[in-house]
Amino acid sequence: MIKIQGLQHTFAIGKKGKERRVPVLKGVTLNVEKGEIVAILGKSGSGKSTLLNILAGFMAPESGSVKVGGNETTTLNEAQMANFRLESFGFIFQNFQLMPGLTAFENVELPLKIKGMAEHERRKKVQRLLEEVGLVAVADHYPNELSGGQQQRVSIARALITDPPILLADEPTGSLDSETEGDILKLIRSLNQSLGLTFVIITHDEEVANVAHRQYRLHDGELVKGEKRHAI
Amino acid sequence: MRFNDQFDFIRQHMKRNKLRVATTILAAMMGCAFLIILASVGFGLHKTITDGVLDNQLVTEIQVPGKETSDEKITDEEIQAMREIDHVIAGVKRSSPDAEAVAMLDERKGYVPAVLVDFEEEQKAGLALSQGEMPKSENEVLVGYHFAKQLLTEEEQKKVDEGEEVKGFTDNVVGQTFKLELSPYKEGVEPATWEFTVSGIMDEPAKDWIVNSKIYIDDSFGPEFNNKLALGESYNEILVYADDLQNVGTITKTLKDEGYYVYSVTEELDSMDMFFTALKAGLIFVGTIAVLIASIGIFNTMTMAVTERTREIGVMKAIGAQPKLIQKLFLMESAAIGIIGTVLAVISSYGISFLANWLVPIIIKSSLGGEEGMDDVTLLISVIPWQLVVIASVISIGVAMVSGWRPARKATKIDVIQALRQEL
Incomplete structure (x- = not known):
């Protein structure tokens, strides 16, 4: 499903003209199978967010290749990449990244609007999904009227609404208490099992990583294979 | 994104910043109304004098x-x-x-x-x-x-x-x-x-x-x-x-070609037209400066909007919005400010023009002490022909879109990673 090969990237540090390049990713190679949950663990500054940003197409690597479903994404331009993201990825962010001026329903509906789906069709689809993730009661609430767990559920619903094959999660429980964290991890696992979705989870939390079939650890820009936790 | 969704999107954003958008619309309206009213005085004087010429002599x-x-x-x-x-x-x-x-x-x-x-x-x-x-x-x-x-x-x-x-x-x-x-x-x-x-x-x-x-x-x-x-x-x-009046010009030309001194209403109107066209162009130019000043307001509002919505733009880009869509949404918003401002300006200009045409002749007549013959004089201070409305609308909406262009471009250039890092 995802094939990352020889990914290298550096960051410039220091004043302009006197900056020095610090390597963040040193030839990272990773394969993620369809329907697999892969967790990438690492301390802050280890380069795990950079890896996710490159995978999502938010930034281009200095060298290396990223293939998603057989398509090389590093050569896509900004507009092509936006389209690719809309079709292939769903995003779950640590800070939920919901639109404050939109209700839960409207937030979930947004990717379908961007896609250009007709109103009656998308409303039906959003309604059905909100029922599945248990958010019907708060559908017309604004993000600031929702709890952290509810906001993350809205964020997950928004990620799922376009039926993407892959979900990219950046610290999905980073802003949640441990009880809510458990709920969200259960939801991820059940989505993986029921819909066969592929997850790439970036986290520093071992508990979160435990939900994955495979774990990797980024250390000094190199990816170290972790213990295989579960069979797919 | 469908057009009605885009429209809905900008409507929601404008609603969220009611006061700022309203003051910007007010500035755009004032600029455009100033342009229309100023130029309408040129059109009014032209009409008053042309009518005077046509009234005082047999036009044919x-x-x-x-x-x-x-x-x-x-x-x-x-x-x-x-x-x-x-x-x-x-x-x-x-x-x-x-x-x-x-x-x-x-x-x-x-x-x-x-x-x-x-x-x-x-x-x-x-x-x-x-x-x-x-x-x-x-x-x-x-x-x-x-x-x-x-x-x-x-x-x-x-x-x-x-x-x-x-x-x-x-x-x-x-x-x-x-x-x-x-x-x-x-x-x-x-x-x-x-x-x-x-x-x-x-x-x-x-x-x-x-x-x-x-x-x-x-x-x-x-x-x-x-x-x-x-x-x-x-x-x-x-x-x-x-x-017929429309043949006066041709006959005048024929007589001139035959070596006669000729004077007709078209001769007088032609020289007047030249003067008033220059006057009206000058007034439109001065009025356009007011529109340009108003455009600074639109530029500021849109720049603020982009800055404030950096995180939202980042989220939209992250979930698959094309840069062109982002640009279009912001351009539509500045165009909407321009269009609303222009519509209000046109309505208020007609109101002001009507008032001026009613009030100013009364003031002039009373200040002249109701001199004999004054009742016969039709004094038009301001005339707003549809052409002026079209010119002012094109200038006003065009300037609004140009002022929204840079902020809209800026929005498309927003880096997703930086945007998502912004605090709520």
Whole structure:
């Protein structure tokens, strides 16, 4: 499903003209199978967010290749990449990244609007999904009227609404208490099992990583294979 | 994203920043309204003066004062040739004998201008009577609408000299026979007298301030006047009449090409048009500066909007929004500000224009103390033709979109990673 090969990237540090390049990713190679949950663990500054940003197409690597479903994404331009993201990825962010001026329903509906789906069709689809993730009661609430767990559920619903094959999660429980964290991890696992979705989870939390079939650890820009936790 | 969703999207954003958007719309409206009102004054003055020109003369009348090539008088043959030009309905010659004319009716007399005319041709040109009929015999004449008022007794003449108003001859002048004494301006020639009967009275002049006390005599009397009084060259007025205003220009050009001095309403309007076109262009230019100042407000509002929504733009890009869509949404928002501002400006401009046209003439008339003849003057301070609305709208909406262009471009350049890092 995802094939990352020889990914290298550096960051410039220091004043302009006197900056020095610090390597963040040193030839990272990773394969993620369809329907697999892969967790990438690492301390802050280890380069795990950079890896996710490159995978999502938010930034281009200095060298290396990223293939998603057989398509090389590093050569896509900004507009092509936006389209690719809309079709292939769903995003779950640590800070939920919901639109404050939109209700839960409207937030979930947004990717379908961007896609250009007709109103009656998308409303039906959003309604059905909100029922599945248990958010019907708060559908017309604004993000600031929702709890952290509810906001993350809205964020997950928004990620799922376009039926993407892959979900990219950046610290999905980073802003949640441990009880809510458990709920969200259960939801991820059940989505993986029921819909066969592929997850790439970036986290520093071992508990979160435990939900994955495979774990990797980024250390000094190199990816170290972790213990295989579960069979797919 | 579908158009109605895009529209809905910007509507929600504008609603969230009501006050800021409202003040920006107000600025855009004021700029555009200033442009329209300023230029409308140019259009108003143009219309007032054009209407004045058209009202004060017969618009299909073309004056031919003489020839460009020589000082010779225009001959009857040449006048006949003018009558044969396409769309000319009449060519008249009005001659004023080189003598002072005094009309005498019983003990009344009045100094009135005598004019020799060709009645048949005058009728073709549109001569209209208020009373009586056209002359049927040589000694019958037409008189101007105010002719009778000029016939005064000695006593009345004294009163007039003292500044008093008198009524003159109040009986019906039609059918009355009066004596006309012509005293040549040339010295040493005795005056002579003729008797004429009034067959009809000319129509009332179109304007209150025009006084017509002329005597219109058949031009067959010309040679007789000359023989008896040894008159010098009479002053001839040559007028050519077109069938329609739209043909006046062509006839004017033909006559010019044939070497005549020509003066027609189109000549006057052409020179006026040139001046007023320059004036209006100048006013639109000054007004555009106001629109440009307002555009700074739109630029600031849109820049603020982009800055404030950086995180939201980042999220939209992350979930798959094309940079072009982001740009379009912001351009639509600035265009919406421009369009709403322009619509309000057009409505308020018509209101202000209506008020100005109603109020200013009242103020002017009252300040002039209600002078006689003022009621007759139509004073238009401001006129807003649809062309002005189109020009102002294009400038205003165009400027609004240009000012939104840079912020919109900035929005497309927002880095997703940086944007997502922003605090809520």
